[in-house]
Amino acid sequence: YQRRVHGILLQQKMEDILAAIPPWTLGYVGGSIAMAASVSLNVIGYTKFLLYFDKLIRGQIWRLVTPYMFAGGFSFHLLFHVVFSIMFLPQLERKYFQHRGDLFMMLLFFWFAIFVFSFIIDYHRVMTSQFLLALVYVSCKDSTGIHYIYGIAIKDQYIPFVYLLIDILSGQPIIPLLIGIIAGHCYYFLKTVSYQHYGRDLFPTPMFIHRLFKDHGYEYIRREQPEVRPFHGRGQPVGGQQHALPQWSCNQKFLCYSII
Numbered sequence: 001y002q003r004r005v006h007g008i009l010l011q012q013k014m015e016d017i018l019a020a021i022p023p024w025t026l027g028y029v030g031g032s033i034a035m036a037a038s039v040s041l042n043v044i045g046y047t048k049f050l051l052y053f054d055k056l057i058r059g060q061i062w063r064l065v066t067p068y069m070f071a072g073g074f075s076f077h078l079l080f081h082v083v084f085s086i087m088f089l090p091q092l093e094r095k096y097f098q099h100r101g102d103l104f105m106m107l108l109f110f111w112f113a114i115f116v117f118s119f120i121i122d123y124h125r126v127m128t129s130q131f132l133l134a135l136v137y138v139s140c141k142d143s144t145g146i147h148y149i150y151g152i153a154i155k156d157q158y159i160p161f162v163y164l165l166i167d168i169l170s171g172q173p174i175i176p177l178l179i180g181i182i183a184g185h186c187y188y189f190l191k192t193v194s195y196q197h198y199g200r201d202l203f204p205t206p207m208f209i210h211r212l213f214k215d216h217g218y219e220y221i222r223r224e225q226p227e228v229r230p231f232h233g234r235g236q237p238v239g240g241q242q243h244a245l246p247q248w249s250c251n252q253k254f255l256c257y258s259i260i
Contacts, residue, residue, distance in 0.1 A: 025085060025090050046070070049067065049069075068127050070128055089135060091140075099213070105203070114134065123175070131180065136184075137180065137181055140159045
């Protein structure tokens with residue numbers, strides 16, 4: 001009876017953890033784990049997930065996505081990839097890009113930019129580390145929080161460089177990783193720096209993308225300040241409220257920290 005109760009409680013905790021992970025992050029992490037399981041169990045060869053143009057032309061269109069998610073078989077590198085994804089990608093969904101249209105355009109920008117940069121240096125078969133590092137860079141750029149890695153308190157602004165250092169120490173080449181930081185900074189400049197200094201968003205999300213994803217209050221994303229006139233109100237349009245994603249509990253954060 002006690003074993004059954006413990007099993008039910010464990011199942012409930014796992015369901016709570018999965019429910020706390022936003023859907024885009026859950027899909028990305030789930031895809032990486034599924035590919036790792038298929039390779040480790042010899043169900044599918046790892047070459048099926050790499051980018052080969054001749055295979056792509058033959059109709060294997062999944063190769064446009066899998067090179068950005070494949071982190072190898074079950075290994076420390078996969079664990080490192082999953083933990084960092086769960087720690088920082090929800091931060092993007094919850095805090096920075098509450099509109100799914102913006103999130104989609106950011107992913108599309110990284111997909112294209114990382115492919116172009118990686119193709120130039122002939123390192124485009126697998127681009128998972130570059131892609132995740134770009135996401136972590138944007139997630140941590142304006143954050144003032146602190147995360148504990150191996151028991152060391154690190155400010156979020158330095159997390160991308162810690163990620164870079166750990167990957168280099170694990171044997172990853174440095175140039176592809178720098179591509180992730182470059183892509184992340186390019187996006188940050190186009191979306192944030194240009195607006196702060198020049199008052200213009202150089203990579204705006206098209207309105208049809210907001211309508212496609214049924215974003216709430218997408219007029220606000222245009223970042224247009226209403227013209228203030230005498231006797232004119234400054235109210236916000238009805239329906240512009242944001243829908244916050246679920247917050248992480250202390251136990252769930254402790255789980256990620258304890259794994260690291």
